[in-house]
Amino acid sequence: MHNKNFKTVKHSRTTITELMLPAYANFGGKVHGGILLSLMDKVAYVCAAMHAGTYCVTASIDSVDFLEPVEVGELVSLKASVNYVGNSSLIVGIRVISQNVKTQIVKHTNTSYFTMVAMNDDHKPIRVPGLILETPEEVRRFIEAMRRKEYKKTYMKKTEIMTTPEEIDNAVLLLKNENCLLKENLL
Numbered sequence: 001m002h003n004k005n006f007k008t009v010k011h012s013r014t015t016i017t018e019l020m021l022p023a024y025a026n027f028g029g030k031v032h033g034g035i036l037l038s039l040m041d042k043v044a045y046v047c048a049a050m051h052a053g054t055y056c057v058t059a060s061i062d063s064v065d066f067l068e069p070v071e072v073g074e075l076v077s078l079k080a081s082v083n084y085v086g087n088s089s090l091i092v093g094i095r096v097i098s099q100n101v102k103t104q105i106v107k108h109t110n111t112s113y114f115t116m117v118a119m120n121d122d123h124k125p126i127r128v129p130g131l132i133l134e135t136p137e138e139v140r141r142f143i144e145a146m147r148r149k150e151y152k153k154t155y156m157k158k159t160e161i162m163t164t165p166e167e168i169d170n171a172v173l174l175l176k177n178e179n180c181l182l183k184e185n186l187l
């Protein structure tokens, strides 16, 4: 069953825990979003490279919502696992939690899905091992990733042309309740 061209999810499951240092704070005293994004990219890379057995690049991120602020001094843990494998791409699901060590309060701050592409030495995408699904949870995540991929394709098609020339001509009306100002004689 454990063919060498297939790997389990647990083979590449990765957790990184990092202390949020004062140097990571933004002007509001909370942890800067870019720090968390960088950690997410790092854990996605580790997980993807472990599965692929080669180096990988980040192709896409779906999507990043910061649900709760992260405080300096908290421990941020990023749990990553391969949710889906295509031909040369794999989708890594990442759950980010932040823990206050004194109060033991744990916050769920993000869940994101990183699409990583495995590359060969000539920087061309190469085939990655398939995924052995061992639990109903892993099956659910694989199917959900397939659905998100399909949904994104449809969404991208629908949003290719978002405005018509007529809408631009009628922008004064269209934007009258928006928080913007059209330069005089623009249209």
Ligand SMILES: CC(C)(COP(=O)(O)OP(=O)(O)OC[C@H]1O[C@@H](n2cnc3c(N)ncnc32)[C@H](O)[C@@H]1OP(=O)(O)O)[C@@H](O)C(=O)NCCC(=O)NCCS
Pocket: 057, 058, 059, 060, 085, 086, 087, 088, 089, 090, 115, 117, 125
């Ligand atoms: C990602 C990259 C390698 C894809 O190259 P490409 O020429 O489009 O390659 P392909 O068309 O063969 O696609 C390869 C795979 O990537 C997937 N892919 C490509 N772009 C994607 C995107 N934006 N979102 C999701 N998947 C994507 C394709 O679906 C395909 O998956 P599959 O092999 O499992 O079917 C290329 O766009 C690249 O190098 N991007 C820059 C990556 C990078 O530098 N990341 C760091 C950001 S600073």
